[in-house]
Amino acid sequence: MSExxxxxxxxxxKLSERQKKILQYIExxxxxxxxxxxxREIGKAVDIDSTSVVNYNLNKLEESxxxxxxxxxxxxxxxxxxxxxxxxxxxxxxxADDTINVVNVPMVGKIVASAPVPVPGDxxxxxxxxxxxxxxxxxxxxxxxxxxxxxxxxxxxESMIDALVNxxxxxxxxxxxTANNGDMVAVWLDENSETTLKYFYREGAKVRLxxxxxxxxxxxxxxxxxxxxxxxxxxxxxx
Amino acid sequence: MSExxxxxxxxxxKLSERQKKILQYIExxxxxxxxxxxxREIGKAVDIDSTSVVNYNLNKLEESxxxxxxxxxxxxxxxxxxxxxxxxxxxxxxxADDTINVVNVPMVGKIVASAPVPVPGDxxxxxxxxxxxxxxxxxxxxxxxxxxxxxxxxxxxESMIDALVNxxxxxxxxxxxTANNGDMVAVWLDENSETTLKYFYREGAKVRLxxxxxxxxxxxxxxxxxxxxxxxxxxxxxx
DNA sequence: CTTGACATCGAACACAAGTTCGTAATATAA
DNA sequence: TTATATTACGAACTTGTGTTCGATGTCAAG
Numbered sequence: 001m002s003e004x005x006x007x008x009x010x011x012x013x014k015l016s017e018r019q020k021k022i023l024q025y026i027e028x029x030x031x032x033x034x035x036x037x038x039x040r041e042i043g044k045a046v047d048i049d050s051t052s053v054v055n056y057n058l059n060k061l062e063e064s065x066x067x068x069x070x071x072x073x074x075x076x077x078x079x080x081x082x083x084x085x086x087x088x089x090x091x092x093x094x095x096a097d098d099t100i101n102v103v104n105v106p107m108v109g110k111i112v113a114s115a116p117v118p119v120p121g122d123x124x125x126x127x128x129x130x131x132x133x134x135x136x137x138x139x140x141x142x143x144x145x146x147x148x149x150x151x152x153x154x155x156x157x158e159s160m161i162d163a164l165v166n167x168x169x170x171x172x173x174x175x176x177x178t179a180n181n182g183d184m185v186a187v188w189l190d191e192n193s194e195t196t197l198k199y200f201y202r203e204g205a206k207v208r209l210x211x212x213x214x215x216x217x218x219x220x221x222x223x224x225x226x227x228x229x230x231x232x233x234x235x236x237x238x239x
Numbered sequence: 240m241s242e243x244x245x246x247x248x249x250x251x252x253k254l255s256e257r258q259k260k261i262l263q264y265i266e267x268x269x270x271x272x273x274x275x276x277x278x279r280e281i282g283k284a285v286d287i288d289s290t291s292v293v294n295y296n297l298n299k300l301e302e303s304x305x306x307x308x309x310x311x312x313x314x315x316x317x318x319x320x321x322x323x324x325x326x327x328x329x330x331x332x333x334x335a336d337d338t339i340n341v342v343n344v345p346m347v348g349k350i351v352a353s354a355p356v357p358v359p360g361d362x363x364x365x366x367x368x369x370x371x372x373x374x375x376x377x378x379x380x381x382x383x384x385x386x387x388x389x390x391x392x393x394x395x396x397e398s399m400i401d402a403l404v405n406x407x408x409x410x411x412x413x414x415x416x417t418a419n420n421g422d423m424v425a426v427w428l429d430e431n432s433e434t435t436l437k438y439f440y441r442e443g444a445k446v447r448l449x450x451x452x453x454x455x456x457x458x459x460x461x462x463x464x465x466x467x468x469x470x471x472x473x474x475x476x477x478x
Numbered sequence: 479c480t481t482g483a484c485a486t487c488g489a490a491c492a493c494a495a496g497t498t499c500g501t502a503a504t505a506t507a508a
Numbered sequence: 509t510t511a512t513a514t515t516a517c518g519a520a521c522t523t524g525t526g527t528t529c530g531a532t533g534t535c536a537a538g
Contacts, residue, residue, distance in 0.1 A: 016485090032342050033309070034317030035274050038525055050487045055527075057485090070272070074313040074494060074525050078273030133304070135376040137341070140477060158453060164403045164476075166451055184478045212405060214397060237403075237474040238379065239423045255515090277495055289517045294497075296515090313495050313524060 015064065019057050021046045023066055027082050036075045103141060103150065105134045105172060111153040111160075111186065111195060134170065134236075141172065141233045149175035150233065162211040163197035169237045171197070173230035184212070184232040190225040197232060254303065258296050260285045262305055266321050275314045342380060342389060344373045344411060350392040350399075355427045356412070356434055356468035357392065373409070373475075380411065380472050388414040389472065401450040402436035408476045410436070412469035423451070423471040429464040436471060 015023070025045045029037045037045070043054045058077065061067045070076030134152055141150070155169045163184075165171065171186070179185045179200040187209065188195050198209035198219075207226045210218040254262070264284045268276045276284070282293045297316065300306045309315030348357035373391050380389070394408045402423075404410065410425070418424045418439040426448065427434050437448035437458075446465045449457040 018485095028343070033315075035312075035314050038313075039527095040525070048486085050489090051526075052488080052528080053486055072494080072526065074277075075274050076272075076526085134379070136379075137374045137376075140373070140475065161403065161452060161454070164400065164405045166403045213400060215400070232478050234478060235474075235476040236379070239471050239473060257515095279495065287516085289519090290496075291498080291518075292516055299515095311496065311523075315496085 015061070015066075016057075018046060018048070019061055019064075022054070022057055023061060023079075023082065026067065026077070026079060030079060036077045036079075038075055103136045105136055105150050105152045107134060107152045107154065107170070109153055110156040111171060112156045134172075136172070136234075151175065151230075159194070160197050162213050162216045164212045165197060165235055166237060169235055171232055172234040172236070174233055175230050177228050179228050179231055186229040186232060188227040188229055189221060190227070191221065195229065200228070254300070254305075255296075257285060257287070258300055258303075261293070261296055262300060262318075262321065265306065265316070265318060269318060275316045275318075277314055341374045341376055344375055344389050344391045346373060346391045346393065346409075348392055349395040350410060350425065350434060351395045355466075356425045373411075375411070375473075390414065390469075398433075399436050401452050401455045403451045404436060404474055405476060408474055410471055411473040411475070413472055414469050416467050418467050418470055425468040425471060427466040427468055428460060429466070430460065434468065439467070 022042055025042055026037060029041070029045075039051045039054045039058070042058075043049065043051060046054070048054050048057075058067065058069060062069050066079070066081055068078050068080055150172065152170050152172045155165055155167060155171060158167050160166075160169075173186060181201045183200050184197060185200045186195060186197055187200070196209070198211060201208040201210060202223070203220075205223055206220050207223045208218050208220055209226075261281055264281055265276060268280070268284075278290045278293045278297070281297075282288065282290060285293070287293050287296075297306065297308060301308050305320060306316050306318055350356055389411060391409050391411045394404055394406060394410060397406050399405075399408075412425060420440045422439050423436060424439045425434060425436055426439070435448070437450060440447040440449060441462065442459075444462055445459050446462045447457050447459055448465075
């Protein structure tokens with residue numbers, strides 16, 4: 001209403017601590033969830049009880065040109081720029097600030113003690129159901145990912161417990177038939193007619209299979225009856 | 240029961256015209272506005288009067304792996320892939336450049352039996368060194384990520400073996416001081432002066448702490464001497 | 479001590495937006 | 509046909525979420 005003096009137009013003014021935290025929170029949740037947070041979500045994150053205070057500060061942020069708001073629209077805000085880095089592309093569209101290389105690992109079945117490991121066939125690169133794909137950052141698998149012959153299995157049963165692997169865990173495997181000492185592998189043992197996960201050590205004509213659980217004793221088997229099904233790259237457990 | 244041979248997984252399914260239009264509309268508005276549309280907005284755009292029909296088709300799209308939805312959240316959906324850009328076509332390991340929503344989880348320290356869990360301070364959402372951050376796809380943590388108060392710890396020592404957690408494993412935690420029955424939590428026990436990972440069950444004035452390893456017996460402790468340090472969301476092991 | 483701009487708070491309010499459910503139309507199979 | 513699953517409809521219903529507003533607190537200028 002009343003403009004006493006020549007008030008500075010929308011100026012980038014210095015942001016308060018609160019506003020900075022809000023901005024960061026928006027940025028983080030946006031990249032994580034794919035959509036902006038609500039006023040109340042922001043409030044909870046930044047420790048503000050009153051929605052109106054959040055609203056107030058959001059308006060400040062808009063005046064300073066950091067965000068843009070859509071009236072009456074739930075989650076109706078977009079990031080225009082972030083704190084230090086200007087580069088939030090034009091219409092708030094771009095996500096991850098750093099491009100993360102993601103590996104798409106198909107879930108091809110279950111691993112049980114009583115059967116050999118299911119291995120994807122030649123149709124590997126072909127189709128697999130999209131809901132059965134795990135997206136994993138490459139760095140989680142290390143650079144040991146070879147030729148795209150990586151797949152995942154859901155563990156069924158409690159039989160892998162000596163590998164510290166639980167029922168329902170996910171084992172990420174690299175398809176291969178040989179192994180180096182120290183590799184963790186999925187092997188099929190003729191003698192016991194079972195699949196098991198063990199650390200692999202070649203010792204002459206024998207193979208020492210060492211459980212991950214150091215409490216447990218290794219087993220020694222004839223190298224000829226050890227059939228390597230794949231090398232274990234990672235184990236995931238969602239609680 | 241009455242499925243003789245159709246072992247086809249749930250839904251390879253081609254999308255209906257409607258679903259394609261919906262998908263395109265989501266993509267368009269998302270890039271335009273920076274946030275996803277509501278059910279009613281979609282309905283109006285695709286000429287569907289009933290919100291439940293839109294809802295129905297959104298669920299179909301989720302089943303087919305095109306989108307991901309967050310229950311009860313306005314605009315709570317994110318695009319996983321679009322119509323023409325079939326991200327997952329090639330080899331199993333294909334660097335996906337499609338946008339996957341990634342949670343940046345800071346590695347804040349080590350978890351050992353002999354000390355309480357390190358918890359990040361109030362500067363949580365702030366900056367952390369890039370090399371100490373794990374990038375995890377949201378869907379790996381489920382949507383149980385609450386407030387972004389998620390952090391990771393590297394396990395030190397073999398003391399968590401009854402939780403089937405090994406030395407050097409990574410435990411992803413959500414900061415919280417309470418738990419529901421069945422949650423896996425990191426707790427500090429006064430009596431033993433140690434941190435341990437267990438499934439949590441409240442039983443009157445006592446708490447039953449159940450090891451993940453079903454071979455092992457639960458322990459019962461007075462509720463007052465149980466201090467929950469966080470809820471375990473996932474365990475990762477790189478071999 | 480007042481004054482007033484600025485930031486904060488809490489609570490009530492109104493509408494936005496997801497969910498549910500009974501029903502009907504349309505397919506597909508037996 | 510008759511049965512069964514899929515898709516569609518619309519109208520409540522519940523909850524999510526932005527908005528408004530009066531009251532309070534702070535702090536520096538008058």
